[in-house]
Amino acid sequence: MGLLSKKDSKLILDPLADNNPITIQVLGICSALAITAELKASIVMAVSVLFVLGIGNVVISLMRNIIPSKIRIIVQLIVVAALVIIVDLVLKAFAYELSKTLSVFVGLIITNCIIMGRFEAFALGNGPWRSFLDGIGNAAGYGLILIIVGFFRELLGSGTLLGFKVLGDPIEKSGLYAIGYENNGFMLLSPMALIVVGIIIWVQRSRNKALIEDH
Amino acid sequence: MEHIELFFKSIFIDNMVFATFLGMCSYLAVSKKVSTAVGLGAAVIFVLAITVPLNWLLDQYLLQPGALKWLGTEYADYDLSFLSFIMFIATIATMVQLVEIVVEKFSPSLYNSLGIFLPLIAVNCAILGGSLFMQSREIPTLGLATIYGIGSGIGWFLAILAIAAIREKIRYSNVPPALRGLGITFIITGLMAIGFMSFGGMLTGGDEEAPKEEKTAKVEAYKEDSNKKVIANNTKVNE
Numbered sequence: 001m002g003l004l005s006k007k008d009s010k011l012i013l014d015p016l017a018d019n020n021p022i023t024i025q026v027l028g029i030c031s032a033l034a035i036t037a038e039l040k041a042s043i044v045m046a047v048s049v050l051f052v053l054g055i056g057n058v059v060i061s062l063m064r065n066i067i068p069s070k071i072r073i074i075v076q077l078i079v080v081a082a083l084v085i086i087v088d089l090v091l092k093a094f095a096y097e098l099s100k101t102l103s104v105f106v107g108l109i110i111t112n113c114i115i116m117g118r119f120e121a122f123a124l125g126n127g128p129w130r131s132f133l134d135g136i137g138n139a140a141g142y143g144l145i146l147i148i149v150g151f152f153r154e155l156l157g158s159g160t161l162l163g164f165k166v167l168g169d170p171i172e173k174s175g176l177y178a179i180g181y182e183n184n185g186f187m188l189l190s191p192m193a194l195i196v197v198g199i200i201i202w203v204q205r206s207r208n209k210a211l212i213e214d215h
Numbered sequence: 216m217e218h219i220e221l222f223f224k225s226i227f228i229d230n231m232v233f234a235t236f237l238g239m240c241s242y243l244a245v246s247k248k249v250s251t252a253v254g255l256g257a258a259v260i261f262v263l264a265i266t267v268p269l270n271w272l273l274d275q276y277l278l279q280p281g282a283l284k285w286l287g288t289e290y291a292d293y294d295l296s297f298l299s300f301i302m303f304i305a306t307i308a309t310m311v312q313l314v315e316i317v318v319e320k321f322s323p324s325l326y327n328s329l330g331i332f333l334p335l336i337a338v339n340c341a342i343l344g345g346s347l348f349m350q351s352r353e354i355p356t357l358g359l360a361t362i363y364g365i366g367s368g369i370g371w372f373l374a375i376l377a378i379a380a381i382r383e384k385i386r387y388s389n390v391p392p393a394l395r396g397l398g399i400t401f402i403i404t405g406l407m408a409i410g411f412m413s414f415g416g417m418l419t420g421g422d423e424e425a426p427k428e429e430k431t432a433k434v435e436a437y438k439e440d441s442n443k444k445v446i447a448n449n450t451k452v453n454e
Contacts, residue, residue, distance in 0.1 A: 034236045077308055111339065190234065198401035212395060
């Protein structure tokens with residue numbers, strides 16, 4: 001990356017794999033699991049978090065020297081809440097159906113631990129540009145997991161991707177369904193999200209032995 | 216009856232952790248030991264029981280479309296519902312701070328056991344989620360909102376207690392190295408969630424009846440309307 005120095009590009013690339021917010025830092029799990037039954041909802045959620053975390057990190061970083069440390073949590077919550085209201089209103093205006101599917105989970109971006117976690121751990125101690133990169137990187141790492149989980153749940157659960165019937169039509173028995181393939185409706189139920197994330201963690205940690213926990 | 220039904224529904228069927236995945240972050244982070252899990256669980260019940268009814272009042276008298284009617288008729292068409300996120304989270308954050316101060320003053324022993332968890336709770340999705348679900352499910356009365364808060368708190372408490380107990384035992388099991396810690400916790404939680412889904416059949420009878428009543432009410436209202444129309448037409452004809 002010519003545009004960014006090595007240190008800066010590390011800020012973006014690290015959270016994508018070895019320091020992933022969901023699988024390693026254990027942040028922001030709630031929303032990751034609840035809305036991933038469809039790929040589309042996962043993508044929208046990922047973009048919303050990208051927006052909130054990118055801008056929020058910059059705002060907090062700009063204010064980091066004037067926030068009294070005792071009330072910083074309330075200040076942070078108000079900044080996030082304001083950004084989330086913007087996201088919520090935009091979704092309601094341009095994608096009403098989708099905002100119904102996401103229901104309360106747009107609001108829950110406020111208490112998404114990823115956001116408070118990055119504010120506390122990074123934005124309070126670094127300049128705006130680096131905080132912005134950190135926010136983008138972490139939100140991208142979060143979005144990546146969301147999209148992987150959403151991809152598998154929608155593909156295996158309803159045989160579609162973004163609503164397109166990629167595996168053929170289950171009613172007309174075309175495509176894969178012609179040879180007796182069946183959708184696994186279980187994938188659409190919420191517990192499977194947990195198990196899919198568990199498997200992602202398993203794969204990641206068996207590839208990188210340094211990440212294995214003692215217990 | 217309604218109260219008991221909502222109470223059990225919010226504990227088992229709509230369990231915060233297993234049905235809606237709220238409060239997962241602290242659920243995973245603080246479930247290594249049963250004793251700390253009990254502390255956090257108790258704090259969650261406590262805070263949910265306070266913030267849900269409080270936010271219900273806010274929602275009812277400040278945020279809903281037309282909620283400002285009590286100020287005077289000219290305020291009746293204000294709709295402040297877009298402010299609900301910021302109002303709810305501000306209430307929660309201040310309440311948590313207030314509770315912390317009060318508990319520290321009056322019950323130092325309780326403060327010692329809950330103390331370190333209270334600040335954590337302000338950013339627990341289960342708390343905000345409780346208020347948001349209360350709003351989106353349109354819980355009708357203050358009493359029901361309190362019951363909902365307490366019930367979902369107990370549900371969360373049961374979930375973190377169960378996983379903490381399992382995690383204490385699983386330390387002695389031979390888990391594949393890459394799954395140790397976080398991975399196996401996710402998978403166990405998934406299996407527990409499948410178990411909790413079986414509670415879903417418990418109250419479905421009540422759920423099926425509810426929409427029917429609405430329908431009949433609508434039909435009656437419709438009949439009344441048509442009757443009125445007929446009467447109105449008759450009077451017109453008479454004139």
